[in-house]
Amino acid sequence: MNTPGLRASAAALLARDLRLVWRRRGDALQPALFALLVVVLFALAAGGERESLSRHAAAVLWLAVLLAGLLALDSLFRGDAEDGSLEQWLLAPVPLPWLVAVRVFGHWLTTSLPLLVAVPFLGELLFLPHAQLPVLMLSLLLGTPLLGLLGAVVAALTVGMRRAGILVALLALPLYVPVLVFGAGSVAAAAQGLDAGGALLLLGAGLAISLVLAPLAAAAALRIAHN
Amino acid sequence: MPASATIPALLSVRGLAFARNEQPVFGPLAFDVEPGEALLVQGDNGTGKTTLLRVLAGLLRAEAGEVRISGTEADHGARSRHVAYLGHLPALKADLSAEQNLRFLCGLHGARPERRIDAAMARVGLAGHDDALARQLSAGQKKRLSLARLWLSPAPLWLLDEPYANLDLDGIALVNALVSEHLAEGGAALVTTHGAYAAPPVRTRMLQLSNARVDA
Numbered sequence: 001m002n003t004p005g006l007r008a009s010a011a012a013l014l015a016r017d018l019r020l021v022w023r024r025r026g027d028a029l030q031p032a033l034f035a036l037l038v039v040v041l042f043a044l045a046a047g048g049e050r051e052s053l054s055r056h057a058a059a060v061l062w063l064a065v066l067l068a069g070l071l072a073l074d075s076l077f078r079g080d081a082e083d084g085s086l087e088q089w090l091l092a093p094v095p096l097p098w099l100v101a102v103r104v105f106g107h108w109l110t111t112s113l114p115l116l117v118a119v120p121f122l123g124e125l126l127f128l129p130h131a132q133l134p135v136l137m138l139s140l141l142l143g144t145p146l147l148g149l150l151g152a153v154v155a156a157l158t159v160g161m162r163r164a165g166i167l168v169a170l171l172a173l174p175l176y177v178p179v180l181v182f183g184a185g186s187v188a189a190a191a192q193g194l195d196a197g198g199a200l201l202l203l204g205a206g207l208a209i210s211l212v213l214a215p216l217a218a219a220a221a222l223r224i225a226h227n
Numbered sequence: 228m229p230a231s232a233t234i235p236a237l238l239s240v241r242g243l244a245f246a247r248n249e250q251p252v253f254g255p256l257a258f259d260v261e262p263g264e265a266l267l268v269q270g271d272n273g274t275g276k277t278t279l280l281r282v283l284a285g286l287l288r289a290e291a292g293e294v295r296i297s298g299t300e301a302d303h304g305a306r307s308r309h310v311a312y313l314g315h316l317p318a319l320k321a322d323l324s325a326e327q328n329l330r331f332l333c334g335l336h337g338a339r340p341e342r343r344i345d346a347a348m349a350r351v352g353l354a355g356h357d358d359a360l361a362r363q364l365s366a367g368q369k370k371r372l373s374l375a376r377l378w379l380s381p382a383p384l385w386l387l388d389e390p391y392a393n394l395d396l397d398g399i400a401l402v403n404a405l406v407s408e409h410l411a412e413g414g415a416a417l418v419t420t421h422g423a424y425a426a427p428p429v430r431t432r433m434l435q436l437s438n439a440r441v442d443a
Contacts, residue, residue: 004337012334016320016327023322084316090286092335093307099335227287 009094010102017106031068031111032118038064039122050127057126058136058187064122065115065140066180069147072111074168076103076155077222086159086226096222097215104152104215105145112144135190135200142203143183149207149214150175156221179206235298236261237309237384237415238283243292245275245282252278253436255292260415260432262383265406268419270436276419277315279436280386283417284312296384311336311382313390317369321362325353325372328361329379338379347375351401366393374405385409385416 004012021028042060046052080086080103089099119140123133154172158164186199236259244254253275260266268276281287283294285306294301296309319328329344338344348354351371361369370393377385390402406416 004334009335012331015334016323016331019327020320020322079320082316083320084314084318085320087286087312087314087316088318088332088335091284091307091310091312093304093337094335 004092004094006094006098009092009099013099013102014106014109017103017110021110028110028114031072032114034071035061035064035068035115035118035122038067039125043125054127054129057123057128058132058191059184060126061119061122061128061136062140062143062180062184062187065112065119065144066147066176068115069112069144069151070169070172070176072107073151073155073172074158074165076107076152077159078155081159081226086222090223090226096219100152100156100218100222101211101215104148104218107152108145108148112148116140116144129191132187132191135196136187139183139186139196139200139203142200142207143179146179146203146207146210147176149210150179152218153214153221156218156225158225159222160225179203182206234262235295237264237297238417239293239295239298240283241293241295243279243282243294244290245278245287246290247278251290254290256434258432258434260384260417262413262415263410265410265416265418265431266434267431268417268434268436269421270419271421274436276436277388280312280388280417280419281314284310284386286312307336309382309384310386311377311380311384312386312388313373313377314388317361317373319361319364319369319372322360324358324360325364326357329372329375332376333379336376337381339381342379344375344379347379350378350405351375352397367395367398370394371398371401374402377409378405383414385414387416387418389419389421391420 039060042056043053046056077086080089089096092099116137119137120133123136128136151168151172154168154175157171158168161167182199182202186196186203189199190196238260240259241257242255244256245252256279258266268279270276278287282289285301285303296305299305318332320331323331326344326348329347333344345354345357348357351374353368353371353375356364356368361372364372370390374390377387385406387402387406391399394402406418409416
């Protein structure tokens with residue numbers, strides 16, 4: 001008998017997800033384009049003055065990243081639920097939380113990472129002070145996987161529903177609020193010359209906890225939604 | 228159970244019942260499936276054939292009863308090592324090629340070391356379709372691809388839900404040949420069908436689900 005280990009199944013799942021994204025390269029750019037849209041619209045609405053844009057740049061970028069992630073959330077498990085792949089996940093000899101964790105990581109890799117790469121350019125559009133960029137990137141690097149893990153629980157809960165778009169957003173937003181507060185707050189603190197370490201450490205702690213608990217919760221939700 | 232039985236049955240079901248919203252769907256059922264044996268689950272639409280297979284696979288929780296696999300209580304570990312499930316949904320990614328789909332499913336479920344993916348494709352009559360995207364395959368070809376996954380799977384117990392659907396005569400013969408070969412190697416299979424028009428030429432027993440009793 002040749003049963004796959006944790007590493008082999010993770011490699012198979014990641015390879016599959018990356019291939020799928022490569023086949024649909026246009027879709028992969030959507031979150032970054034959406035973030036660009038938010039940034040441009042904000043700049044237009046705010047009047048394009050350098051001072052006022054610069055003051056809100058970090059907060060707007062955080063919000064743009066969060067909303068773009070929210071937009072991509074519904075696709076996390078839906079495709080796999082609709083074509084029966086999820087059934088095969090449930091039957092696989094590896095634990096479901098492990099597959100969920102790998103799937104969330106693959107999703108982060110293909111939706112959030114391009115976004116993070118785009119953030120410095122979007123920052124230029126908003127005259128983001130260059131001194132704030134390192135803290136902003138660090139907070140996003142900690143915050144986006146955390147958002148993905150929290151979102152996975154919500155996406156798993158709603159996977160049984162046919163059209164769950166706005167419901168996913170409504171359920172996810174309360175979970176996202178603390179992440180946004182500490183994420184944008186860390187940059188704001190750094191901008192005022194205060195220590196951003198506290199907020200970043202809290203983000204890191206949240207990430208550590210949700211790394212362990214969110215896949216378990218999402219796996220349980222998937223089982224319930226599937227019944 | 229016969230007193231002479233020394234090897235435990237591959238699948239042993241006692242008092243298995245399932246209800247949806249307090250409405251009984253089937254059961255209580257009791258049957259054994261020995262290695263080298265196929266159980267044909269028959270019944271009209273809506274008599275719970277698919278539900279029975281999903282309960283046995285562990286996708287649904289039974290209302291009552293006991294399922295034992297190779298003599299041990301059927302938990303997730305025992306099921307994942309012993310059961311290969313072919314459902315209505317093909318579990319194929321439309322944007323991946325046939326070969327990539329098969330490779331992923333083998334990575335997830337494991338494969339017999341002596342069986343190769345290209346051999347499996349040839350076995351089910353899909354040689355030369357390796358690079359075809361799953362979205363370009365017909366329903367019958369998708370079913371054949373799922374059969375290739377079963378052929379590669381190390382699991383001894385096959386749960387086949389309507390394996391003959393969408394297949395041509397040649398495909399029906401293929402299912403029968405695969406099931407026969409699997410049974411000859413000591414495996415077992417549960418097969419649901421509407422009628423007996425396409426039963427594998429092997430030692431089969433029938434489970435009629437309308438009145439839920441086993442005829443030997």
